[in-house]
Amino acid sequence: MAVLINFKICDNAEECSGIEVCPTGALAWDKVNETIVIDNEKCISCGMCEKECPIGAIRVAHDENEYNEIKKEIDDDSRNTKDLFVDRYGAAGISDFFKIEKDEIADKIKKDCLTLIEVYNLDFAECLLKSIPIKELTKDFPDDTLYYKADVDEDFKDYEVSELPALLIFKNNELLGHIDGYYNIDSKNDMLEKIKNVVNK
Ligand code: SF4
Numbered sequence: 001m002a003v004l005i006n007f008k009i010c011d012n013a014e015e016c017s018g019i020e021v022c023p024t025g026a027l028a029w030d031k032v033n034e035t036i037v038i039d040n041e042k043c044i045s046c047g048m049c050e051k052e053c054p055i056g057a058i059r060v061a062h063d064e065n066e067y068n069e070i071k072k073e074i075d076d077d078s079r080n081t082k083d084l085f086v087d088r089y090g091a092a093g094i095s096d097f098f099k100i101e102k103d104e105i106a107d108k109i110k111k112d113c114l115t116l117i118e119v120y121n122l123d124f125a126e127c128l129l130k131s132i133p134i135k136e137l138t139k140d141f142p143d144d145t146l147y148y149k150a151d152v153d154e155d156f157k158d159y160e161v162s163e164l165p166a167l168l169i170f171k172n173n174e175l176l177g178h179i180d181g182y183y184n185i186d187s188k189n190d191m192l193e194k195i196k197n198v199v200n201k
Contacts, residue, residue, distance in 0.1 A: 002040045002061045003027065003049060006074045010057035012036055018049030018058045027058075100148045102156075109170035113144040114199065120165040122151045137192050141199075169198050176201070 003018075003026060010016075014029045016036055022028075026043035029036060043060075050060045059074070061067035100108060100117075109115050116138065138145060152164070159168055163181040170176060177198035179191060 001043065001045045001063060002067050003038055003043045003045075004059045004061065004067070004070050004074060005036060005038065006057045006059065006077060008074070008077050009055055009079050010036070017052040017054075021048045021052050023048065100150050102150050102152045102158075105148075105150055105158075105168075108146070108148055109175075110173050111146065112172045113146055114141060115146040115148070115170040117148045117150055117168045117170070118165055119150050119152045119156055119161065119168060121154045121156070137188060137195060167195070169195065 005018075012035055014034075016027070016029070019027045019029055019036065023046065024042040024044055026039050026041075027036060027049055028039070045060050045062050047060045049058045052058070059070045061070050102119075105117060108117065138147070152158075154164070156164060156166075159175055159178055161168070161178060161180055165182060166178050166180040168175065168178045179194050179198070
C-alpha cells in the first residue's frame with residue numbers, strides 16, 4: 001500500500017538499510033537530489049524496510065486509515081535530526097565534557113546524586129547505531145542527575161554487563177542496577193519502566 005518516512009528524524013543517507021532490503025525498488029536513492037525517494041506504486045507493504053530502520057523512521061501502512069494515522073504521527077512529531085543525534089549518540093558524542101574513559105567510571109560514581117553512565121563501543125558500529133535514547137528517557141529525572149558516556153571494549157563485562165550499549169545507574173558509589181542492550185524508540189516505555197524500577201528499588 002504505502003511506505004512513509006519520517007524525514008524529521010531520518011538520516012536520509014544513501015546507505016539506508018530500507019533501500020537495501022526493499023524487494024520492489026519502492027525505496028530508492030535519488031543521486032541528483034541526494035535524498036531517499038518513495039514510489040508507492042511499487043510498495044507491497046511487506047514491512048521489511050520498517051524492520052531494518054534502527055530508529056523507526058520508516059513506517060509501513062497497510063490501508064488508508066493506517067496511512068492517515070502514521071502521517072499524522074509524523075506531522076505531529078516534534079523531534080528533529082539534531083535531537084536524534086543527541087539521543088542516539090548522546091550529548092556526549094558532541095561534547096567532550098560528558099565523555100569519560102572506562103578507568104574514570106570509578107571516580108565519577110562517588111557523588112550522592114544519581115549518576116547514569118552509558119557504556120558503548122566506538123568500533124562496534126551496531127552499538128553506535130543502537131545507542132540508548134537517554135536524553136529523552138531521563139528528561140524528568142532530578143536536575144542534579146549526572147550523565148556520562150564511556151567507550152569500552154567490545155567484550156566489556158564489568159558490573160556483569162551482558163550486552164552493549166548498557167546503561168549503568170549509580171548512587172553514592174553503589175551500583176543500583178543496569179539495563180543492557182538496545183531499546184528502540186518503540187520500546188522506550190519498557191526501558192523507562194526498567195530505569196525507574198532500578199532507581200526506585
Ligand atoms: S514495505 Fe516492502 S515494498 Fe514497501 S518500501 Fe518497504 S521494503 Fe519496499
